Amino acid sequence: MTPRRDPAPYADPAMFTSSPFPEPLFGAGRPRWLRWVPYVVAFGFTASLLPSTIVVLGGDYGMNSGLAGALGVAQTLPLLLAVGRPLQAWWVIFTADLAAALALAGIPAAPGTIWPWPPPTIVGYLALALALGLRERRRVLLGVWLATGAAGILFGLLRPARSDATWLLLFVLTGVVLLLAGALRERGDARRQLAEQETISEAERARRTLLEERTRIARELHDVVAHHMSVITVQADSAPYRLQGLPPEAAEEFGTIAATARESLGEMRRLLGVLRSEESEQQHGGPEKAPQPGLDQLERLVEGTIRAGVPVELTLSRALGELPPAVGLSGYRIVQEALSNVVRHAPGARTRVSVTPDRTGLTVLVVNGPPPHAAEPLETTGTGHGLVGMRERVRLLDGTLDTGPLPDGGYRVAARLPLTEPPTGKDPTRA
Structure with a gap:
């Protein structure tokens, strides 16, 4: 050293x-x-x-x-x-x-x-x-x-x-003692710093092992869920041919289920591409390059939520124009996660979605009321990963996020996304 x-x-x-x-x-x-x-x-x-x-x-x-x-x-x-x-x-x-x-x-x-x-x-x-x-x-x-x-x-x-000459003797001997003792102290300090670095390195190795294990579990989960989603897609596509005499409404519903399942499979493939290691990306050509969803697909997202039994009112400004891809993707994901939380925790609750741009940023607001008394939530507890994902997307864009319950029993999600490119080194499209 x-x-x-x-x-x-x-x-x-x-x-x-x-x-x-x-x-x-x-x-x-x-x-x-x-x-x-x-x-x-x-x-x-x-x-x-x-x-x-x-x-x-x-x-x-x-x-x-x-x-x-x-x-x-x-x-x-x-x-x-x-x-x-x-x-x-x-x-x-x-x-x-x-x-x-x-x-x-x-x-x-x-x-x-x-x-x-x-x-x-x-x-x-x-x-x-x-x-x-x-x-x-x-x-x-x-x-x-x-x-x-x-x-x-x-x-x-x-x-x-x-x-x-005693002053010279003391001067020389003092210098020798100070030099030797200082060198001994610095050697001890160096050994302690080395031990601390080894401890930090061991913690980093443990953390890397944990992340690798999480990645492996995510890949295995993808394989399991992808199999079942593929089965659902095939069954929904073939139902009108296997079942004779289906009403047109039922056949249309099966088509919608198949389309939703295929979209979910695409999302999972993109997620798996992000989780791949650098070596796998070099071997297999990197993650899938399919287009990411944007605000133009919000109407389709809201229609799917309405079919799930949640009445949603969408207010989408027609003056959106050309938004940065990161802003459009983050806005879509925030609305998607907010509506998913409503479906899981407040099924049937009336919900308002508002996406409004101005000269400096995009405001995304999702507010749901209390669930009907007869409705039981699909989940009584949650992991909180959805809110964490929202905050991370907003943070990458240097925006703001405000979430919390309302006095009437509902919930509010409000995000403000600046219409600027994310800071260097941040890529919200991979968040």
């Missing part, structure tokens, strides 16, 4: 902003005993460095005992905070280290002492650098490293005769 190159950190005001990681080290998805390891390590450093720092500052350097105690506490106790908030701990410790160096600069140098950073200060600072490298971002680490070097250089300029 190629790390992202940050802009110049010294120009970033957020250089010393704490990392957004809220959990302590080893705090996520780890055994409980492992979560306590950083605290135990931090407590060990604090317990060992606190008395040694006070003794070195007060005894070896000759600092006032009270000041030595205060600075020793400020330089070591925040190491406990470094487990969860290392940058905040760095601010406290770094400030205390600067204060100690300034205080020592005013005290005569004792033999064998080093300045500006006494040995306990170096050890505690490196422990803090380890916590920083494991938690903070690159630019924060770079800012800490540069601040450490700048402080050493300033003290060298302040007291050149007193300063020695």
